[in-house]
Amino acid sequence: MNAPVGAPRLAIEISHLNHWYGEGDLRRLVLRDLSLTVERGKTTFLMGPSGCGKTTLLTLVGALRSVMEGSVKVLGHELLGASETVMVETRRLAGFIFQHHNLHRSLTVLQNVRMGLEVKGEAGAQDATARCMEVISAVGLSEHMHKYQDQISGGQKQRAAIARALVGKPELLLADEPTAALDSKTGREVIELVQRLASERGMTVLMVTHDNRILDIADRIVEMEDGRILAETGPKAEEIAHPARAKTARTKA
Numbered sequence: 001m002n003a004p005v006g007a008p009r010l011a012i013e014i015s016h017l018n019h020w021y022g023e024g025d026l027r028r029l030v031l032r033d034l035s036l037t038v039e040r041g042k043t044t045f046l047m048g049p050s051g052c053g054k055t056t057l058l059t060l061v062g063a064l065r066s067v068m069e070g071s072v073k074v075l076g077h078e079l080l081g082a083s084e085t086v087m088v089e090t091r092r093l094a095g096f097i098f099q100h101h102n103l104h105r106s107l108t109v110l111q112n113v114r115m116g117l118e119v120k121g122e123a124g125a126q127d128a129t130a131r132c133m134e135v136i137s138a139v140g141l142s143e144h145m146h147k148y149q150d151q152i153s154g155g156q157k158q159r160a161a162i163a164r165a166l167v168g169k170p171e172l173l174l175a176d177e178p179t180a181a182l183d184s185k186t187g188r189e190v191i192e193l194v195q196r197l198a199s200e201r202g203m204t205v206l207m208v209t210h211d212n213r214i215l216d217i218a219d220r221i222v223e224m225e226d227g228r229i230l231a232e233t234g235p236k237a238e239e240i241a242h243p244a245r246a247k248t249a250r251t252k253a
């Protein structure tokens with residue numbers, strides 16, 4: 001499925017973004033004049049050495065921290081100087097998956113997934129349980145939905161975290177190394193699942209990963225170094241970043 005008709009082509013537009021931690025002599029710039037656009041409905045992997053700023057960038061896009069300098073537009077919302085209302089609304093439009101599943105130990109899979117609706121204020125909806133069960137089935141956990149996290153495997157926990165992130169039907173999925181705690185086969189299965197559900201729903205995915213074994217799944221790979229975008233690769237990178245140029249290249253070929 002493609003992006004909804006009439007929706008802007010870009011899900012994320014970042015321009016001349018600077019971000020730093022600390023103040024005065026301790027101030028350290030971690031994102032430097034960074035510009036990046038992400039097209040709706042595409043899966044983009046963000047890669048780069050440890051400490052280059054990937055997680056910082058992801059949390060800024062997810063409105064989990066405030067933009068200090070430059071522009072970050074997410075699903076039409078400008079986050080520079082954004083009010084708390086705009087920040088909360090942006091977070092509601094996004095789903096998050098972290099390196100560690102962050103499931104609540106005292107809740108079952110079903111109850112954890114329902115938390116994904118709670119943050120959207122939709123847990124009381126009449127069809128809440130049906131929606132949770134639908135997404136639990138989509139990630140292949142129907143048989144395990146009444147189990148607690150210490151009764152399921154690492155891959156199943158990460159699937160439950162995916163279900164929790166997707167139950168609210170986010171337009172944007174932000175994932176920070178979701179395969180880091182998984183073996184390679186399970187990691188690949190989990191990412192293929194994310195990619196399948198994303199493409200069925202026309203969802204935009206921005207995923208931080210170090211995992212070289214899953215790179216073929218991305219539409220586009222963006223490499224960062226030292227707070228900047230270093231390069232873009234991937235089968236469709238040129239087409240997404242510069243559609244006109246890619247078209248010319250295709251015509252010549």
Ligand SMILES: Nc1ncnc2c1ncn2[C@@H]1O[C@H](COP(=O)(O)OP(=O)(O)OP(=O)(O)O)[C@@H](O)[C@H]1O
Pocket residue numbers: 021022030048049050051052053054055056057
């Ligand atoms: N809350 C913070 N306060 C101070 N410095 C921070 C904070 N968060 C991150 N940093 C520093 O900012 C830099 C960028 O961190 P960030 O986590 O964004 O990088 P990363 O590319 O995601 O790294 P990794 O791949 O190891 O997760 C690092 O040097 C890190 O130590």
